[in-house]
Amino acid sequence: MRSLRLTVVTIMACLLSASAFASGFAIPEQGAKASGMAAAFVATADDPSAIFYNPAGLAQQREMAVYAGATFINFSNEFVGDPNSPVTADAEGKYDRHTFIPPNAYFILPIGNNLTVGIGTYAAWGLRTDWADPWAGRYISRDADLRTLSVNPTIAWQTSDGRFALGGGVEYRRARVFLNANRLSLNPFTGRVADVANTRLASDYGDDIGFNAGILWKPSDRFRVGASYRTDMDIELEGDADITQILTGTPLDAIVATQLPPDQPISTTLPFPAVAAVGVAFSPNEDWDIEFDINHTTWSRFEALDVAFETTPAASFSRPQNWDDTTAFRVGVNHNATDMWDVRFGAVYDNNPQPVEAVSPLLPDSDRIGVTVGTGLHKGPFVLDWSVMVLHFKDRSTEGRNPEGFNGVYQTDAVLWMANLGYRF
Amino acid sequence: MKNVLKLAAAVLIAAVVAVPMFAARGSANFTQFVALGDSYGAGFESNSLNERHQVWSWPAVVARQAGLTVCPVTATATTPCFAVPLVSFPGFSNELLLNSVVPAPVIAPAPGQAAPLMLTFGRPFNNLAVPGATVGALLTVTGAEPPTQGEPTVVTMSRFILRGQGTQIAQAVALHPTFIALWIGGNDYLNVAFSGTPATLTSAADFKTRYEAVLDSLIAGAPNAGMVVGNLPAPAGLVPYLTLVPPVLVDPTTRQPILIGGQPVFFIAKDGNGGVGQVTPGTLIPLHVRDKLAQGFGLPPALKNIPPFSLLPHTGEPLEANDVLTPAEIATVIARVAEYNAIIQQAASARNIPVADVKGLFDRAAATGGIQLGPVNVNSAFISGGFYSLDGFHLTDLGYLLFGNEFIKTINAGYDTEIPLAGIWQLYSNNGAFFPDTANNLTFTEPNRGMSDAAVKNIVTFWAQPTVKRLRAVGH
Numbered sequence: 001m002r003s004l005r006l007t008v009v010t011i012m013a014c015l016l017s018a019s020a021f022a023s024g025f026a027i028p029e030q031g032a033k034a035s036g037m038a039a040a041f042v043a044t045a046d047d048p049s050a051i052f053y054n055p056a057g058l059a060q061q062r063e064m065a066v067y068a069g070a071t072f073i074n075f076s077n078e079f080v081g082d083p084n085s086p087v088t089a090d091a092e093g094k095y096d097r098h099t100f101i102p103p104n105a106y107f108i109l110p111i112g113n114n115l116t117v118g119i120g121t122y123a124a125w126g127l128r129t130d131w132a133d134p135w136a137g138r139y140i141s142r143d144a145d146l147r148t149l150s151v152n153p154t155i156a157w158q159t160s161d162g163r164f165a166l167g168g169g170v171e172y173r174r175a176r177v178f179l180n181a182n183r184l185s186l187n188p189f190t191g192r193v194a195d196v197a198n199t200r201l202a203s204d205y206g207d208d209i210g211f212n213a214g215i216l217w218k219p220s221d222r223f224r225v226g227a228s229y230r231t232d233m234d235i236e237l238e239g240d241a242d243i244t245q246i247l248t249g250t251p252l253d254a255i256v257a258t259q260l261p262p263d264q265p266i267s268t269t270l271p272f273p274a275v276a277a278v279g280v281a282f283s284p285n286e287d288w289d290i291e292f293d294i295n296h297t298t299w300s301r302f303e304a305l306d307v308a309f310e311t312t313p314a315a316s317f318s319r320p321q322n323w324d325d326t327t328a329f330r331v332g333v334n335h336n337a338t339d340m341w342d343v344r345f346g347a348v349y350d351n352n353p354q355p356v357e358a359v360s361p362l363l364p365d366s367d368r369i370g371v372t373v374g375t376g377l378h379k380g381p382f383v384l385d386w387s388v389m390v391l392h393f394k395d396r397s398t399e400g401r402n403p404e405g406f407n408g409v410y411q412t413d414a415v416l417w418m419a420n421l422g423y424r425f
Numbered sequence: 426m427k428n429v430l431k432l433a434a435a436v437l438i439a440a441v442v443a444v445p446m447f448a449a450r451g452s453a454n455f456t457q458f459v460a461l462g463d464s465y466g467a468g469f470e471s472n473s474l475n476e477r478h479q480v481w482s483w484p485a486v487v488a489r490q491a492g493l494t495v496c497p498v499t500a501t502a503t504t505p506c507f508a509v510p511l512v513s514f515p516g517f518s519n520e521l522l523l524n525s526v527v528p529a530p531v532i533a534p535a536p537g538q539a540a541p542l543m544l545t546f547g548r549p550f551n552n553l554a555v556p557g558a559t560v561g562a563l564l565t566v567t568g569a570e571p572p573t574q575g576e577p578t579v580v581t582m583s584r585f586i587l588r589g590q591g592t593q594i595a596q597a598v599a600l601h602p603t604f605i606a607l608w609i610g611g612n613d614y615l616n617v618a619f620s621g622t623p624a625t626l627t628s629a630a631d632f633k634t635r636y637e638a639v640l641d642s643l644i645a646g647a648p649n650a651g652m653v654v655g656n657l658p659a660p661a662g663l664v665p666y667l668t669l670v671p672p673v674l675v676d677p678t679t680r681q682p683i684l685i686g687g688q689p690v691f692f693i694a695k696d697g698n699g700g701v702g703q704v705t706p707g708t709l710i711p712l713h714v715r716d717k718l719a720q721g722f723g724l725p726p727a728l729k730n731i732p733p734f735s736l737l738p739h740t741g742e743p744l745e746a747n748d749v750l751t752p753a754e755i756a757t758v759i760a761r762v763a764e765y766n767a768i769i770q771q772a773a774s775a776r777n778i779p780v781a782d783v784k785g786l787f788d789r790a791a792a793t794g795g796i797q798l799g800p801v802n803v804n805s806a807f808i809s810g811g812f813y814s815l816d817g818f819h820l821t822d823l824g825y826l827l828f829g830n831e832f833i834k835t836i837n838a839g840y841d842t843e844i845p846l847a848g849i850w851q852l853y854s855n856n857g858a859f860f861p862d863t864a865n866n867l868t869f870t871e872p873n874r875g876m877s878d879a880a881v882k883n884i885v886t887f888w889a890q891p892t893v894k895r896l897r898a899v900g901h
Contacts, residue, residue, distance in 0.1 A: 083845035086830055087799035090490075090845050136850035139800035184800035184853065186811040189523050191470075191821045192854035193801055248854070251525050405799040 023326040024273070024299050024353050024365060025127040025146055029071045029389070030104045032420035036374020036387030037332020038346025040293040043226030043279035044334070045216060047383075047422065048106035051120035051154045054214035054228040054277070055167030058108055058116040059158035069385070069420025070103035075412060079361070081136065082400065082407040091136035091408070093361075095129060102126065104420070114160060120152045125175070125272060127363055137361040137406050138182040138195070144362050145178040146270075152212065168213040174205045175235045175270055179307075179362075182246070189250035196246055196256045201266055201307060203239030208272075224281040224291075232274040232301055241266045241309060264311035273298040273325075286336070293330040299323040299353035305362075319362070320403070323353035332372075342376035344387060352396075359398050364410035366396035374418070383422040390415055450644075450777040451604070451651035453840035455491040458507060459551050459602040460484030461563060461593045461643075462609050464819055465828065466554025467586070468509075472816040474556055474582065475516025475539060479509050481822035484552045484606060486829030486847045487836075502547025509552045510586045511542040517582070521815040523808065530808055532815050541585035549596035556582045559612045559627065560635040563593045564642070579612075594639060598646030605643055606832055608655040608783065610636070610765055614758055618666050618711050618818070621747030623757040629764040636765075637772050644776060652778045653836050656769050658787030659762035662709065665807040666817035667750065670710040674724065685727075692723035697746035707752040712817055714748045723748070779839030781831045796827070798849050803827070823852055 031049025034041035041049070045057020048067035077095050081088030108118035125148040135142060156167030179201040187194040214228035242263050247253050279293035302323040309315040332346035352365040359365065374387025393412035400407050460466055460483075467474055468482025479485065480495050488495065488507040496506035514520065519534035543550075557578030558566065568587030570580045590596055597605060613627035627635075643652065662668040674683045674690040682689040691703040692710070703725065710718075717723065721737030723744040728734035750758075766784065773780045787805075789796050790812045795804025803824075804810040807817055812824040820828060830846045837844055 081848060083843060084834075086827065086846050086849055088850070089848040091848050091850050134853075136848065136853070186801050186803075186809070186823075187854065188526065188808045188811070190854060191811075191814070191823065192852050193823075193849065194854045251527075255527065405797060 023297060023328065023350050023368075024302070024323065025125055025363065026273075026275070026297065027071070027102055027124050027126060028295070029102075029416055029418055030122045030124055031067070031106075032069050032374065032385035032387050032418040033334075033342075033344070033376055034332075035071070035389060035416070035418045036344030036346060036372055036376070036385065037291060037334055038330045038348040038370065038372045038389070040279060040291040040330035040332030040346060040348075042214070042228050042277040042293050043216065043224040043281040043291050044289060044332075045214075045226060047385075048108045048118060048120070049104065049420075050156075050167070051106050051108070051118050051152050051169065052104070052122055052124065054216060054226050055118075055154045055156050055169050055212055056158075056165040056214040056216040056226065056228070058118050058154060058156035058167055059114065059165040060162060060216070061108055061116055062110045062113075064109050064425040065422060066105075066107050066425075067383075067420055067422040068103070068105035069418065070101050072417040072419075073100045073102070073414060074417075075391075075414035077410070077412040079131075079137070079364070080409050080411070082398070082409075085400070085405070085407045087405045088136060088408045093131050093135050093137060096132040100126075100128065114157050116156050118154045118156075120150075120154065122150055122152070123148055124150060125173075129361060129363060131361060135361075139184045140404055140406055141179065141181050141361040143178070143180040146175065147177075148173055148175040150174075154212075158216075163218050165216040166214075167216075168211065171210045171212055171230070172207065173210065173233060173235065173272070174207045175237065175272075176205045177201075177203045177237055177239075177268070177270060185252070185256065187248055187250060187252050189252055190248070194246075194248045194250075194252065196248065196252070197260055198244045198246060200242040200244070201239065202242070203237035203266075203268065206235045206237040206270075208233040208235045210272075222283045224283075225279070226281070227278045228276070230275045232298060233272040235270045235272065236267070237270060238265065238267045240264070241315075261309065261312040261315040264309055266307055266309055268305070268307045271301040271303075273301055279330075288336075289334040291330075291332045291334075293328075293332075295328040295330070297326045297328070297353070300325045302353070319360075321358045322355050323358065324355065326351045326353045334376075340378055342378075344372070344374040344376070346372040346374075346389075348372075356397075356399050356401050357403055359396055359410065360402060360404065360406060364396055364412075366393045366410065366412070368393045368412075381424045383424075385418075385420045385422070387418045388415065389418070448777050449651065449779050449839035451649050453491075453651050453836055453842045453844075454603040455488070455493060457551075457600055457603045458484075458488055458491065458493060458606070459597045459600050459604070460487070460554055460606045461597055461639075462554035462607060463558040463612050464554070464556035465611060465825070466552065466608055467556050467582075468825060469556045469819050470816075470821060470825075471521040471814040471819070472534070473516035473518055473520035474512050475514045475520055476511040476542065477514055477516075477520075478822055478825075479511055479552075481825050482509070482552060482554070483608070483825045483829040483832060484554065485509060486826050487606060487832050487844075488551070490829070490833055490844050490847050496543075496546075496551075498542045500546070507552065508543070508546060508548070508550045510546075510550050512585070513539050513542055515539055523815055526808065544585055544588065549590060549600050550586065551600065553586065553593040553596055555579050555586050555593065557612060558593070558609065560609050560632060560639060561627070562612075563609060563639050564635060565592060567592050567595075594642045594646070597643060602647045602650045604651040604653075605647065606653050607639070607643070608781070608832075609639070610657045610769070613765065614657070614659075614762055615663065615818070617750065617754075617758050618664065619713070621711065621745075621750060623754050623761070626758065626761050629761065629768065632765050633768045633772070636768055640772055640776055640778065651836075651840060652776075653781060653832055653839065654769060654773050654778055655781035655783040655832065655835075656766045657762050658784045659759050660787045660791035660805065662791070663755075663758070664818050665805065665813050666712045667709040669712050669807055669817060670715055670718070672704045672706070672708040672710055672749070674728075690725060690728070692718070692744060692749070693725050694723060694744035694749045695746045701743045704749055705752060707755070709750040709755060710748070711750070714744065717744060717748060779835045781835040783828060783831055786827055786831050790824075790827075801849070823849065826852065 029035040030052040045054040050057030079093040081091035102123040104122040106120040154169030158165035183197040210231040212230040281291040305319040328350040370391035372389040391414040468479040470478040493507040515535035524531040568583035569589035721740035726741035
């Protein structure tokens with residue numbers, strides 16, 4: 001137990017940020033078996049990642065187990081400026097960093113015949129948009145980085161016949177945000193548009209507590225119905241604005257120096273959505289499971305990114321977001337091919353929450369469609385799950401409506417490799 | 426026979442379908458692109474023609490966006506590039522530089538002596554625009570005119586641009602152009618800023634005759650070339666050169682009108698009919714008249730005994746009639762420009778030549794709120810507006826870039842091409858800092874003054890960037 005705790009702590013310490021791989025900045029790939037089924041897992045939830053997908057699913061697991069892994073996200077992206085916009089015509093951009101590895105780890109412990117407790121840690125929310133220099137959109141964002149880390153103790157109970165289960169947990173979530181942009185100004189001494197300052201807004205970790213709950217009902221051996229809910233949160237963040245002047249070598253510098261706000265404390269509140277999921281699973285025979293899920297995410301809570309500057313309130317800003325709630329559709333298949341091998345397939349269609357006016361270098365989101373394949377290898381107490389998801393983001397155009405004049409088309413594709421190792425004691 | 430009929434029908438249908446939806450003459454083939462015009466076309470900026478800004482002239486902007494590269498000074502007659510008559514910094518005449526803005530703007534010419542860099546270039550330049558050119562000059566001035574005292578700018582400048590090898594039109598035709606861009610007419614009315622009287626405006630009748638002659642000469646010499654022209658701007662106040670000096674006495678420290686008896690003090694000027702009177706609101710005072718005002722001219726006699734005005738040698742003496750532009754004179758100019766624009770529109774339409782709305786660009790820059798372009802606001806305010814250069818008359822690189830975009834828009838609409846606009850990010854000075862130095866294929870002949878190294882490097886590296894993929898015009 002002692003070494004196990006150490007492992008969990010180590011994994012927590014090295015949690016990395018990730019770009020957004022479900023609508024908005026959600027990352028629902030938090031277990032390789034579930035991910036192999038395109039995260040259509042709420043009515044299955046038969047491994048320790050049930051802590052994330054549906055806590056009721058813990059109750060059906062009657063052995064102490066540990067399950068840990070990571071998602072290796074690799075993606076390509078490109079911004080192509082609107083050829084008819086004098087701000088972005090011929091401008092191109094790409095992210096500097098393309099690889100993110102959010103890990104996850106779960107531990108579960110059955111108690112008696114009907115109860116199971118567990119604890120999980122994961123990074124299910126985050127984003128990174130790190131535009132490579134020279135980036136024409138640097139006046140809006142050069143780099144945005146949202147990191148989260150959740151710890152989720154959970155308890156689940158099932159009826160003695162195993163037909164019905166309830167589960168719930170408390171989620172402690174920490175988050176921090178980092179925003180980096182340049183300020184540009186006409187420089188009458190050179191006739192050029194000069195970068196005159198870099199603003200780096202970095203928050204400390206803020207936190208909040210939420211809850212998750214779920215039910216799992218097996219009316220027959222062939223049907224399962226699951227539902228889960230995770231509450232929304234508002235994480236208040238405090239941090240510092242570092243405003244560094246970029247010298248132009250002209251007398252403009254003296255003028256800029258008098259106008260730049262000083263380094264100062266800043267604050268913001270980051271809204272996280274609630275997520276509701278329902279799923280039905282059907283087993284035509286004991287070797288096949290097919291599940292359909294619908295996820296609803298209350299992204300409409302994200303109305304604006306408001307950052308308050310404490311010393312010079314005039315420097316405060318509000319970036320309207322006005323996101324919409326989203327619904328994702330998932331289908332997953334698990335096939336017990338042999339005693340040792342499972343084979344999995346899945347597909348997901350995920351709507352994006354962003355109105356076109358909110359599509360910006362900060363987070364250019366779009367509808368995406370993904371397909372997955374995966375395998376599970378069982379050997380004694382060990383299980384090794386592996387899956388890969390190919391995720392295509394629809395080209396997203398700002399349709400000439402970006403409020404800051406930064407118009408064009410964002411293109412993204414991603415491949416997610418997921419692996420988890422489990423051990424049942 | 427039946428098959429033959431079918432074939433004939435198919436060919437007929439194909440022929441009908443293939444007729445383009447647009448009626449612009451020629452095609453948008455930029456293999457040999459030629460521009461004609463005046464100081465705006467030449468990239469004249471801050472009272473100077475030099476290589477730092479010639480590469481941002483509106484024809485150079487259009488050429489680059491259409492996939493061409495601007496010739497470096499080492500280019501030869503056979504180098505496939507857009508040739509521009511480069512002049513070394515500080516240019517002709519020495520470029521005005523902004524030295525400070527606090528407490529008051531200090532603008533002064535850069536030191537040094539410029540030289541033309543491509544006098545022996547082996548073919549006519551692709552950018553034949555000559556500062557000072559009027560519509561009439563396109564038909565007459567060749568650069569072979571003997572020097573005279575006080576000769577027009579267009580003659581002086583033509584010596585190293587046209588080099589005695591023929592008029593702008595003759596040299597344009599000699600290049601066998603595939604596409605011709607023309608913007609001319611500004612000097613037919615903006616000289617009013619220096620003459621102070623609408624008497625120097627080209628008459629509408631002369632403008633019509635000459636403008637049509639220009640178009641017809643080009644068409645006769647290059648019947649298959651695509652063409653584009655532009656209309657003429659006349660925003661309120663015309664140019665900052667005419668609006669910087671208010672018609673009333675101003676306190677130089679507060680820049681607010683001095684009130685005497687609660688009223689502003691309007692300058693006095695001759696009315697041209699033997700009378701003298703105070704000028705009326707809306708009167709424009711050209712910037713050069715500032716020197717006379719500093720000697721006391723224009724100050725009412727009532728100030729003769731009031732220090733510090735009493736210390737000036739000419740207080741109480743009126744300005745000349747040609748030192749001011751009265752509201753009536755301004756109205757005459759605006760009305761004449763409207764006539765010119767009607768002539769341009771009619772002459773171009775009759776010849777299937779699309780017309781760029783240059784007037785619209787200047788109106789937007791002059792409108793309240795200016796033009797918001799991503800991180801910057803471009804407007805017609807002097808120094809801070811980013812549109813007019815330090816001479817208060819010509820444009821900045823940014824202004825010319827937007828000017829070029831008006832032509833690109835018009836070419837795209839008229840010829841169904843997809844030439845991308847020039848993005849203002851090309852003028853973000855720190856872009857250059859991110860590019861490698863090795864792409865430099867151009868050396869400046871003067872040490873860099875008045876412009877950051879990064880900004881210079883930006884231009885150089887921009888030239889060196891591959892532009893082939895920008896070429897989206899039909900005809901290639």
